[in-house]
Amino acid sequence: MRDVTSAQSALLDWYDAHARVMPWRVGPAERRAGIVPDPYRVWLSEVMLQQTTVAAVREKYLRFTALWPRVEDLAAEEDATVMAEWAGLGYYARARNLLKCARVVAVEHSGVFPDTRDALLGLPGIGPYTAAAIAAIAFDRPETVVDGNVERVVSRLYDIHTPLPEAKPELTSVAEALTPTQRPGDHAQAMMDLGATICTPRRPACGICPLIAECAARVAGTAADLPKKSPKTAKPTRLGIAYVAQREDGAVLLETRPPRGLLGGMLGWPGTEWNDAPVAAPPLEADWQQVPGEVRHTFTHFHLRLALQVAVVPADTQTTRGGFHGRADFRPAALPTVMRKAWDLASSALPPL
Known part of the structure; x- marks a missing residue:
């Protein structure tokens, strides 16, 4: 200069x-x-x-x-x-x-x-x-x-x-x-x-x-x-399962994620931890069906591949994990991007209302 x-x-x-x-x-x-x-x-x-x-x-x-x-x-x-x-x-x-x-x-x-x-x-x-x-x-x-x-x-x-x-x-x-x-x-x-x-x-x-x-x-x-950049280390890939339950009246099951950690405090689908070998019981008893395909999303430090399970349950179904949100109050746009991707894929496997 x-x-x-x-x-x-x-x-x-x-x-x-x-x-x-x-x-x-x-x-x-x-x-x-x-x-x-x-x-x-x-x-x-x-x-x-x-x-x-x-x-x-x-x-x-x-x-x-x-x-x-x-x-x-x-x-x-x-x-x-x-x-x-x-x-x-x-x-x-x-x-x-x-x-x-x-x-x-x-x-x-x-x-x-x-x-x-x-x-x-x-x-x-x-x-x-x-x-x-x-x-x-x-x-x-x-x-x-x-x-x-x-x-x-x-x-x-x-x-x-x-x-x-x-x-x-x-x-x-x-x-x-x-x-x-x-x-x-x-x-x-x-x-x-x-x-x-x-x-x-x-x-x-x-x-x-x-x-x-x-x-x-x-x-x-x-x-x-310029500017020069040091080579980036490869991001690891983590796996997970998300469960999308829809009642016969159209309400969907969502839960608030823990306040700390990734997507903390946000609404999302119940699911497993995101790791190398995800294991978790579904949030409620139902006839869960695997959705073809998967959700792929990249966070700052890792890639995520998310498998989806969907189920349709009776209108009076209750759960102790999360809560059902009526379709009139459910706004997919209010979900984090990865959860919105999951809804887009799950919707194709759920019966229309």
Whole structure:
């Protein structure tokens, strides 16, 4: 990097002209007009966007803010309702921490988010990245925000060949040197926009990049090869069985998963543990039938192959495991993705109502 000040200025000029329009963002024109970001909405969007695409988050964010326009509204909601609305975003521990954080802010901070990175780190579910993002974007603190897009941009700007994840401290250090004291929130969003729209993983559009004059990887001809990444270890495959019971009146048997662990607190089909040799008794006595095929789903650390058993039971059937949900109240969209896949496959084997 030959001239940090010139790079900062060029990036902000580009952002002023090309900032992406997002429902949670206060754009540069609005900022100039004196509109300031709502920390609650910045926090909500940042939690939703962790390891999730902008496209997947957009509608969920709009629905959350329509249902719960203030942090106090979210804090007062029942856990099950929020978890159901979160379905589809994955990483469900985030939803549990979302509620914990909302309640701490509502009760202990009178509904006002702390305005520094260190204070934000004291809230449930807020780690270094999220704390820096909220401090910079919501409060214009000169904090350095480093996500995957930013790592890619700075690795190319400085032609850094150390592979990820080993390169993270080095990339964070150079990103920090690039962070201005003026408009740090806009700078953070500009870096993310640049990585998402121009400095893309494949075929970066170097010819229209505002930082072309400063990019060491462009000069070296290595931009398309960066950032380097260490080889990934193969994910193991786990097996499981899910039991889908439907009463003759259409009600389906669901249970709430334990609060801790994968999909904690979410509704799902009763089933086995997910391991190498799943064994478990069905949730009730019935004429269980194996469904042809299987559900396949990939989590962060493993692949899952889920066999399905279905049964139709009398309308007066009761169970001590989970509970029956009437068809009028059953929303497949409120299930986690893997459970929704299971319902889609099971539906093909159940008689129509």
